[in-house]
Amino acid sequence: MKFLQDLTYNELEKITLDCGMPKYRVGQLFSWITRGVKYGEMSNIPQSMKDALINIGYNDEPIRIIKTLESKLDGTVKFLYALQDGNVIEGVLMKYKYGNTLCVSTQVGCRMNCAFCASGLDGLVRNLTAGEILGQIIAVNAKYGEKTVGNVVLMGSGEPLDNYDNTVKFLTNVSDPKGLNISKRGVSLSTCGLCDKMRRLCDEGFTPTLTISLHAPNDEIRKKIMPIANRYTVNEVVDAARYYFNITKRRVIFEYSLISGVNDTEECAYELARLIKGFPCHVNLIALNSVKERALNGTSKAHVEKFKAWLEGLKVSVTLRRSMGADIDGACGQLRRKFIKGGGVQ
Ligand code: SAH
Numbered sequence: 310m311k312f313l314q315d316l317t318y319n320e321l322e323k324i325t326l327d328c329g330m331p332k333y334r335v336g337q338l339f340s341w342i343t344r345g346v347k348y349g350e351m352s353n354i355p356q357s358m359k360d361a362l363i364n365i366g367y368n369d370e371p372i373r374i375i376k377t378l379e380s381k382l383d384g385t386v387k388f389l390y391a392l393q394d395g396n397v398i399e400g401v402l403m404k405y406k407y408g409n410t411l412c413v414s415t416q417v418g419c420r421m422n423c424a425f426c427a428s429g430l431d432g433l434v435r436n437l438t439a440g441e442i443l444g445q446i447i448a449v450n451a452k453y454g455e456k457t458v459g460n461v462v463l464m465g466s467g468e469p470l471d472n473y474d475n476t477v478k479f480l481t482n483v484s485d486p487k488g489l490n491i492s493k494r495g496v497s498l499s500t501c502g503l504c505d506k507m508r509r510l511c512d513e514g515f516t517p518t519l520t521i522s523l524h525a526p527n528d529e530i531r532k533k534i535m536p537i538a539n540r541y542t543v544n545e546v547v548d549a550a551r552y553y554f555n556i557t558k559r560r561v562i563f564e565y566s567l568i569s570g571v572n573d574t575e576e577c578a579y580e581l582a583r584l585i586k587g588f589p590c591h592v593n594l595i596a597l598n599s600v601k602e603r604a605l606n607g608t609s610k611a612h613v614e615k616f617k618a619w620l621e622g623l624k625v626s627v628t629l630r631r632s633m634g635a636d637i638d639g640a641c642g643q644l645r646r647k648f649i650k651g652g653g654v655q
Pocket of ligand 1: 423425427463465500564596597598600
């Protein structure tokens, strides 16, 4: 299915001119689309133009919010969205002092099958279109007010670089000054480390903040928890990260989820520091969120602090991420699964 939100400004302009409409209509239409307004409410757009878009297959609503859960602990809001084909995805709005960040999904399910993640439990269902990715932000802004979403992280379900074309189209649209206009610095892309695509991304001029889910300091441990480690070694991942930094001059972030007894020893901290030394990067630590279906546990709070201190002692730039929305199934893919198992879209 095709959606109005899939279109870049230039693509919309071409369609508008092709149907014989004047150029000033492009801006009017793009502004409605960016605000999630449906054909019926686009008051200044002639019906003939709407009919032209409908006739070539453009749907006006890629996605709608069907459930909202608000954390009593920290105000985090979790959403379930329904897609037009009945699939369901989830997202999280996190409230920080400096603004709101929306965590966005790029695929229904995921084929990376990391041992600790709920998103990959049923494999990949399908890629999201650029409009279905953008539509998550538009739907949240439509519900809570324009500009509610200040920052975006591609950290929901799916592997963004495994859905490359739709993801880069999304990156173009989300920062378009005529559209949502979210600054490039406000967009983070998280990947399990598809090295060829990381290089391609910056070669093609895309410069989101790159977050790499490393989670292990060597291949042996990484292979136990991330199947992608059989394709790329940790050295290849770090080389691609250095390349990304050299091209974009943007500091790369390594995600490291601490799993009790798996990747949280002092030796691991030393190996990690050795692996990533020598270029501007940062490590984000988080204790693994336990997922019911996965037999792995998060490192205890006290031990997480120890691991952080070891890294600091080795001069690694490191922060501890707060685990947000713990009372509303904050971890990837958990809410969607619970929902589907409980009977699906009502
Ligand atoms: N596929 C991308 C983005 C989606 S996952 C990636 O791999 O980066 C977003 C982040 O959440 C990743 O760092 C992922 O490894 C992490 N994650 C997944 N399940 C988790 C869990 N149960 N506890 C803590 N982090 C988890």
